[in-house]
Amino acid sequence: MSKVILVTGGSRGIGRSAARISGARGWSVGVNYADNAKAAAETVAEVERAGGRAIPIRGNVAAEKDVIAMFDATVRAFGPIDGVVNNAGILGPATTLAEMSIERMRQIFDVNILGAYLVAREAARRMSRSRGGKGGVIVNLSSAAARLGSPNEFVDYAGSKGAMDTFTIGLSKELGPEGIRVNAVRPGLIDTEIHAAAGKPDRAHTMGKLMPLGRAGTADEVGEAIVWLLDDASSYVSGSILDVAGGR
Numbered sequence: 604m605s606k607v608i609l610v611t612g613g614s615r616g617i618g619r620s621a622a623r624i625s626g627a628r629g630w631s632v633g634v635n636y637a638d639n640a641k642a643a644a645e646t647v648a649e650v651e652r653a654g655g656r657a658i659p660i661r662g663n664v665a666a667e668k669d670v671i672a673m674f675d676a677t678v679r680a681f682g683p684i685d686g687v688v689n690n691a692g693i694l695g696p697a698t699t700l701a702e703m704s705i706e707r708m709r710q711i712f713d714v715n716i717l718g719a720y721l722v723a724r725e726a727a728r729r730m731s732r733s734r735g736g737k738g739g740v741i742v743n744l745s746s747a748a749a750r751l752g753s754p755n756e757f758v759d760y761a762g763s764k765g766a767m768d769t770f771t772i773g774l775s776k777e778l779g780p781e782g783i784r785v786n787a788v789r790p791g792l793i794d795t796e797i798h799a800a801a802g803k804p805d806r807a808h809t810m811g812k813l814m815p816l817g818r819a820g821t822a823d824e825v826g827e828a829i830v831w832l833l834d835d836a837s838s839y840v841s842g843s844i845l846d847v848a849g850g851r
Contacts, residue, residue: 607681608833609633609673611664611722612691614642616795617744620826621688622646626655628830633677633684635660635691656681664691664718674725686740686833687726689719692763697756708759715763719743723774723785731781738782742832743771747791747848764789768844775842784841786832791848794819815850 608625612618614636622632623646632650634657636643643659650657660676662669677684692715695707723741730739748761749768767787775785792814794807811819825847831837832845 604835606630606685606833607633607677607683608686608688609635609677609684609726610688610690611635611673611718612637613688614639614646614659617790617793617822617825617829618688618690619646619649620822621690621829622657623649623653624823624826624830625833626650626653626657628834629654631656631681633658633660633673633680635662635664635673637661637663637691663714664722665713667721670718670721670725674729678729683737684726684729684739685737686742687722688742688744688829688833689722689726690744690829691718691722692744692760694757694760699755700758703759711759711763715760716766719767719770723770727774727778727781727783730783731778733781736781739784740833741774741778741783741785742829743767743785743787744829745771745787745789745844747789747846747851749789751851771844772842779841784832784837786837786840786842787844788825788828788832789844789846789848790820790825791846791851792819793822793825793847795822818849820847820849 610618610622613622613634625632634646647657647659658680660673662673730736745767746764749764753761771787807819828847
C-alpha cells in the first residue's frame with residue numbers, strides 16, 4: 604500500500620536514506636530541510652529515481668509555525684500523512700561539558716528535544732483517530748549515545764537522545780489507543796557527514812575498526828530499519844527502541 608511520509612532532516616545522511624528507501628517502495632515523501640536547498644533537491648531526485656514522489660520543504664523543527672507548515676505542505680502535495688520520521692538533529696564540536704556555552708546547549712536541546720516534541724505533537728494531532736485521523740506511525744531517531752553517554756565529546760547530544768528514548772516509551776502508550784505506533788531507532792557509529800560537523804571527519808573510519816563488527820555502519824543500514832518500522836510489516840511493534848549499532 605502506498606504511504607505518505609514526512610522525513611525531518613531529510614536532506615542528508617540517515618534522513619536521505621530513509622526518504623530514498625521509502626521512494627523505492629513507491630511512497631510519497633515530504634523532505635524537510637533546514638538550510639541546504641541543494642542537498643534537499645538531491646534527496647528529492649533520489650526518491651523520484653527510486654520510484655516514489657517527493658517535495659522539498661524548508662523549515663526549522665524548533666519553530667512551531669515551521670512544523671505546522673511542513674505538515675501542511677506534505678498534505679497538500681500527497682494527501683494525509685501515514686508516517687513521520689522524526690530525524691532532524693544537530694551535534695556540536697567535540698568538547699567537555701565544562702567548556703560548553705549556554706548558546707550551544709540551548710541550540711542542541713531546542714532542535715533535538717523541543718523540535719522532536721513539536722513534530723510528534725503535530726503528527727499526533729493529525730493522525731489520532733479521535734481527531735479524525737486514520738492512525739499512523741512515528742519513528743524517532745535516538746542514538747547509541749543515549750546509553751553510552753559520549754563523555755568528553757557530546758554529553759549534551761547524548762542527553763538529548765536519552766530524552767528521545769523516554770519520549771518514545773511514553774508516547775507509544777499515549778498514542779497506541781489512537782492507532783498510532785511510536786518506535787525509535789538507535790544508531791551506533793554511522794558513517795555520515797555529522798562527524799565532520801563535529802570536527803572529527805575521520806571518526807567513523809578510525810573508531811569503526813574497534814566495533815564488534817569491525818566497521819562503522821552506513822546510513823542505508825539505518826534507513827532500512829526506519830522504513831521497516833514505518834511499514835505494515837511491523838504492525839505489532841510499538842514502544843520499541845531498535846539498536847542499529849553493530850553490536851556496540
